[in-house]
Amino acid sequence: xxxxxxxxxxxxxxxxxxxxxxxxxxxxxxxxxxxxxxxxxxxxxxxxxxxxxxxxxxxxxxxxxxxxxxxxxxxxxxxxxxxxxxxxxxxxxxxxxxxxxxxxxxxxxxxxxxxxxxxxxxxxxxxxxxxxxxxxxxxxxxxxxxxxxxxxxx
Numbered sequence: 668x669x670x671x672x673x674x675x676x677x678x679x680x681x682x683x684x685x686x687x688x689x690x691x692x693x694x695x696x697x698x699x700x701x702x703x704x705x706x707x708x709x710x711x712x713x714x715x716x717x718x719x720x721x722x723x724x725x726x727x728x729x730x731x732x733x734x735x736x737x738x739x740x741x742x743x744x745x746x747x748x749x750x751x752x753x754x755x756x757x758x759x760x761x762x763x764x765x766x767x768x769x770x771x772x773x774x775x776x777x778x779x780x781x782x783x784x785x786x787x788x789x790x791x792x793x794x795x796x797x798x799x800x801x802x803x804x805x806x807x808x809x810x811x812x813x814x815x816x817x818x819x820x821x
Contacts, residue, residue: 696721696727696741698749698819699719699727699749699819700719701719701720701721702718702719703718703719703749703750704716704717704718704719704749704750705717705718705719705727705729705747705748705749705750706747706748706750706816707727707729707739707744707746707747708744708745708746708747709739709743709744709745710745711745715729715731715737715739716729716731717729717730717731717732717737718730719749720736722738725740725741725742726738726739726740726741727739727741744820745821746818746820746821747818747819747820748816748817748818748819749816749817749819750814750815750816750817751814751815751816751817752810752811752812752813752814752815753810753811753813753814753815754807754810754811755807755810756810757806757807757808757809757810757811757813758803758804758806758807758810759803759806760806760810761802761803761804761805761806761807761809761810762799762800762802762803762806763799763802764802764806765798765799765800765801765802765803765805765806766795766798766799766802768798768802769791769794769795769796769797769798769799770791770794770795772790772794772798773790773791773793773794773795776790776794777790
């Protein structure tokens with residue numbers, strides 16, 4: 668008797684957990700900021716792209732054209748992606764390239780300088796951070812120009 672009650676309680680709590688999870692699977696809506704550009708794939712042929720509008724109740728709004736908002740139930744979603752930028756990746760690659768160029772400049776300064784003030788690590792301590800920071804800024808700016816889609820569901 669106790670065992671069957673325990674099993675039925677576990678089954679009931681599992682069913683309730685699934686029902687609650689269907690309104691917002693894996694916290695999808697909480698990971699999207701209002702106004703973000705999203706792409707919702709409903710079927711293999713039907714995709715809706717636009718700005719996210721929070722609606723609640725297991726639904727999300729997508730404004731594709733000014734004044735028109737499509738409402739999509741989260742249970743209809745096959746895939747949901749949010750558009751971002753490659754700023755971070757560009758900054759990392761640019762910073763690494765700039766730092767490498769700074770090492771090259773340090774080697775040139777050390778090799779071409781004929782005074783004792785250029786010997787040692789001083790040229791490297793100046794060139795590597797300066798060129799690394801400049802490369803990171805340039806790489807971040809270039810990366811910001813390229814959009815990317817980040818899948819948030821499934």
